[in-house]
Every structure is written in C-alpha cells, then in structure tokens.
Amino acid sequence: MAAAGGSDDGEIRIGLAPGGGAAQGFAHIAVEMGLRPASIAATSMGAVIGAAYASGMSGAEIRAYATGVFGNRSQFLSRLWNVRPRRLKDVEIGIGQYDLERVLKAFLPETLPPDFDGLHISFKAVATDYYAGEAAVLSEGPLIRSIAASAAVPMLFRPVVVDGRVMVDGGLTNPVPFDVLEGMDIVIAADVVTEPAGRSDRLPGGLESLFGSASLLMRSLLMAKLDSRRPPDLLIRLPTEAFHVLDFTKAIAIIKASEAVKDEVKRKIEGVLASRVARQ
C-alpha cells in the first residue's frame, strides 16, 4: 500500500499553497519553476499566479507574460486606465473602488479557461466571505471571478459577489492556505507577506502604518496557524520585504530578487522529497 495520501501509481503528490501579498506574488513564479504539483490552494495574488500555473502555463511562460505586461510602464498604465472606475460616485470615493474582476480580465492571459473545469491541475482559490466572517474555498464555477474574490483587498478593490455572497481578500482569514490541501504527500507553502521595514527612529506615515499593520495582522494569523495546526512540510519565505505591496510594475525586479533563493528553495524541496522517499 502506498503511504497515506499517495496516488495509486506511487507518485508522490505535491500540494502547493502560495499566499497573498499583491505584487510580491510574482515571486512565486521562481518557486514554481521545476515543480509540478498535484494540487494548488492559493490566496490573493498567489491565486492569480496559481491559476495561470494550473491552466498549464510553465513558470517561465508566466514570467515572460508578467514581464511583457508589467515591464512596460506605459502599457501597464494604459491597461489600468481602461479599467478605471466609471461611475462618478466611485471616483469621488476614490479609494478601494477598482473592480478587480475587470482589472484581471484586462491583465490576465487569454489562455485562462472560463471555469475551474478547464484547468489541468486541481486548484482552489481562498477568499473571505465578508459577512459570514469566514474563509470561503472556491473550486468551481467562473475562474476569474473567483480569483478576483480571493484577491479583493478592501483598501484597493470593491468586494466581489460570488453566488450571492460578498467576498473580499482571502488573506483576511487564510493568508497561506496550506491547511486547505487534502490527500497530499508533501505540502509546500510559500509566504510572501511583506512586513514593515525601517528604522525605529522614524515614525511611519498614516498609510504606511495602515498597510504595515495589515501585513503584521496576516503574519500574526499565519504564526498562530503554524502553532495550532499540522504545519506544511516546507514553508518558504520569499525575500521580498524591500518592495512596496502596491508596486505591481516592479514585477521584474521582484522576480530577480526571488531568483536569489531559487537554488536554496530547490535544495530544500529535494531534501523533503528524499526523506519522504526514504520513508516509503
């Protein structure tokens, strides 16, 4: 008999759980190179990249696509302009009113299937049911709407309605959803939550404190989860602290930064795989 959760053909089933972190999510690309997970559960920006990966794009293809879209500042800005809030009321309110489903339709590759059904790898996007106050695991139906729900950070985007439920960013309830994966032999989680960086002799400004505190809340939640549940086999923390959470256009620099840990990450994954094979 195969080890618990092992597939019939004896292949080791790898589950991948990339967390949120807006632009920093691009760093996941580096991790995803050279790995073919059996299942992906992802939150926020991790879900954006995770869905592209589950649709059959390779890490290199995702990287090339991101570089094309975000490497060109004027193209990025013109796409953003096209999805700007239309209603005067939204503009007056200004903050937090971008429609993320429209933004993603404008930015994501057209090769993404319309529904979860069309994906090659089992994929779950974790969002937060705003009024129920709990995580919602989305694994069927319209794909882009579900990704939008998973990544709808309240400070930037309007909530997304899925099946009549008001959804916001999954990071509020499950920033790194390693516990959502079931029946895997090995679970690899990737955390790119960006904590405040700076010197204690300088007081952060209002928005900086607000964003920094949101990151720290998610960090506290992740730490509490690692304490209270079976931890993942490998938790990778990607060194993206230097980048601002909103800095989508720095995708390229972020990919390069995570490049630095790629070898280390690969070695760790090989280590986990080897110890698991030895145990079988």
Add this chain to the structure above:
Amino acid sequence: MSGPRIGLALSGGGARGLAHVPVIEALDEIGLRPSVIVGTSIGAILGAGYAAGMSGTDLREYAQALFRNRTDVLGRLWQLRPKRMRDIFAQGALGVGQFEAERFLDNFLPGVLPRSFAKLGTPLKVVATDFYGWHEVVLKSGPLIPALAASAALPILFRPVRLNGRVMVDGGVTNPLPFDLIEEDVDIVIAVDVVGGPIDRHGRMPGSTEAIFGATQLLMQSIMAEKMRRPRPPDILVRPPVDARVLDFMKAARIMEHAEPVKDEVKREIDRAMATR
C-alpha cells in the same frame, strides 16, 4: 474559604469595548476580583481603570459622563488636533489617523489612574505591537499611560507611538485577546471578546472605509479563532452582545445597556466552571 482566583482577559474593539464594563460589574456583584488582568487596546484602558481600583459602576459612570455631551467631546478632540478634524469625520474619506494617542488619553482618561504599573492595585499586562520588530510586546511595568497609548494606537486613527526606543502600534495587530499572557496560577481564566465583525445589512456592499474596519476585525477574529485551538483555551469565553461599530463612542450608554445580558452569562459560567473543577 476565599473565592476562585480569576484571570481576566479583555479584547480590543474600540467603542465596542465598553461592553467589557457589564462583565466587570458582574464580577463586582458576586464579590470576585481578578488576581491578574490582561488587555489589548480598549481592553487595556478599561483594564487599567479596573486595576486602579475603579468598580464596574465607576467605569460605567465615567464613560457615560465622558460621552454624554457631543459638543464637549468634539471640543476635546478639537483641542487635540484641529487641523485634522475634516479628515477624521469626512464622509467616505480615509481619515488616516494622525491623532497622538498619548495626548488623546491624557485628555480622556480618569485622573485616578496612577503614573506607573507598580501603583496599580491589581497586576496588569497590556499588549502593544512592535511595528518594525513584527512581534507583540507585553508591557507590565514602568509608565502606565504611554503603555496604554501604545496598546491602543490603531493606525487608522492614531500615529504610531514611540516607546522604549521602539515604534509601537495597536496590540490587536498581534494579539487581540491576550488570554495566553495569563501565566499566573489562577483557577479560572475569563476572556471577553468584543472585536466583532461586519454586519450584513441585506447584502449591501460595504463602503471603502467601512471595509477597512471590517477587514481589520476579520483578521483579528481569524487570529483569535486560531489561538482558541491551542491546548489551553480560556475556561470561559464570553462575547457580550454589541450593536455598535468601532468608532461609536457617542453611543457609550447604549452599548453598556445593550450588553447587560452578559452579566447573567458571566455569573452562570463562573458557577459552572467552579462546579466542574
């Protein structure tokens, strides 16, 4: 025989935290006094009043008097930060907080609070968050008011607070309901959660400022839920009924009245906890 030794943990929650007061009154009514109090944010502030010797009724009367007169409250706020009034109260705008928490507390807290933790009648620990250090900080000695200011410096309202050479923000960011700080030998740990969350009004989409408060509440709820899964959850967890939002301080009297049913619950739960010991 003396009564059970109680450890009391009070959560953050802004104005919703006034619902802690009936819980304290319930303890007064059955003649129990905690041997240790821990708190975060508004829970730290009310816990400090309690630890300084104020009764639940004292706390209620103080809060009622403080928030009875809207003009008076606005006057106090005006003195603190006249230039920012528009930002704070502008409808729909993000009033990104630049109030100074310590000056704010100096103006609003009762004069009976001592200057330092050491002068409190009951041991008190309050939680703040080290912003650049990314961890919780437990404050239990030294100057009291700066510690309470750090514990309650919620970024959407207040500037971060400099304390002991570190930059601090609201303790709720790392530990919204710090029952795990009660290490003392007590018989019963009582935790009071008033964090709350978004309230569904017929599926209406929340506005952006509302969604930011709601998101913060959800994150704190998620942290508390994980901590409740640990080996030693509190013996008694109560969630007083609260029908107010984080900034509804002007509804102080109503919040405390509305939470009244929690008194019986607290008394019942203490009886039950004692019976099963």
